[in-house]
Amino acid sequence: MGVTIGDVAAHAGVSKTTVSRVLNGKGEINKNTVLKVQQAIAELDYVPSARALAFARGSTRTVGMLVPDLAWVYSGIVQSVVDTLEAEGFGLRMLSVSRGEESLRSLGLKVAAKSFDGLLVIEPEGALEYITALHEASLPIVLIDDRFRRPGFPFVATTNREGGAQAARHLLESGRRRPLVITGPEAYGCTRDRLGGFVDAYAAAGIEIDPRCIVWGDFQFESSRCSVERALADGVEFDSVFAHNDPSAAGVLAALHAAGREIPRDVAVVGFDDVELASYTYPALTTIRQPMREMGEAAALLLLEHVRRSPEAAASRIIPTSLVIRGSTQQPHSP
Structure with missing residues (x-):
């Protein structure tokens, strides 16, 4: 049995x-008493029923958003x-888990105080179990781009495998038969999906990708640059x-430029996400567009449906990727 208000x-x-008055923000309560109750909630990891709190206090017209450290991405x-x-x-309250357990306890206090509806x-590592507990306590939650597995609550994701x-x-x-793949972190579901879709499409064309041409990466510029440098030094043909x-x-483009490889004549390059950076590289980057804005809008609307207890609220949504072709794979036409 979970921790109770008793x-x-x-x-x-x-x-x-x-305790109920502290949770519901009702009545005048001594500050020291409020602090004692909040400390007890944090120490016991108490998760109150969001449904009961909503009934007691009504809507705050505010949504919380939990983001990882690299929120700029x-x-x-x-x-x-x-x-x-x-x-x-509705308003938005930004939250993070940059301080680990301390941040999660702080999140629990904000839920207990009904700071948002x-x-x-955007799943921070190691927090899924805690977030699931909040959902099971009736807090409406929507996960954006789950990287590991499908959660037990609504989510908005994209088609990483198809991408x-x-x-x-x-x-x-484009006639490319010898690809080099620089992956994301191996533990991420999106990494496995992107790699699986890529490898399967080549297999369908009768081409088996050399295992030496699959390099596990970390989504970072510098490590990718170094990976390409090592592949070139080792004589890997791609x-x-x-x-x-x-x-x-x-990072791949930087390494190829430094090695004197012409892009895309010698080596074509495809990225993933279509962030603003992709338009400003040289040459501009062909990439798989992950529909970030559409995902944000869909997630916000889906959450509001659940906040409003709409009987038509969807379980989850999948928004497809699309190919954006730029100069890193396509030679400019001669005048």
Whole structure:
């Protein structure tokens, strides 16, 4: 059995009524008493029923958004969420887990105090179990781009596997038969999906990718640059590179330029995500567009449906990727 309001009251040395008043923000309560109750909630990891709190206090017209440390990567999602919520008359409260367990305890206190009506999550590592517990306690939650596995609550994701296949088909149509793949972190579901779709598309064309041409990466510019340098030094033959995100692809371009390889004549390069950087590399980067803004809008609207207890609320949504062709795979036409 989970922690109850009675457990919190006993731990804080107050009555259950006092705990309830702190949770619901009702009545005048001594500041020291409030602090004792909040400390008890944090120490016991108490997760109150969001449904009961909503009934007691009504809507805050505010949505929380939990983001990982590298929130800038998801700026398109965040801006779309802000725009969508604003149009619906809701505000946004940004949260992070940069301090690990301390941040999760702080999140628990904010849920306990009913600081927001629902939670959007760009999944921070190690927090899924805690977030699931909040959902099971009736807090409306929507996960954006789950990287590991399908959660037990609503999510908005994209077609990572099909995106990998789109990259492969484009390279195959361009006559590229010897690709080098710079992946993302091996533990990420999106990495496995992007690699699986890419490898399967080449297999369907009768081409088995040399295991030496699959390099596990970390989504970072510098490591990708070094990976390409090592491949060149080791004499690995490749006529194209599929990098699992755009910063990695930028690192690939840097290494190829330094080695005197002409892009795309000697080596074609495809990235993934279509972040702003992709338009400003030289040459501009062909990439698989992950629909960040559409995902943010869909997630915000889906969460509001669940906050409003709409009977038509969808379980989840999948928004497809698309290929964006630029100069890193396509030679400019001569005048």
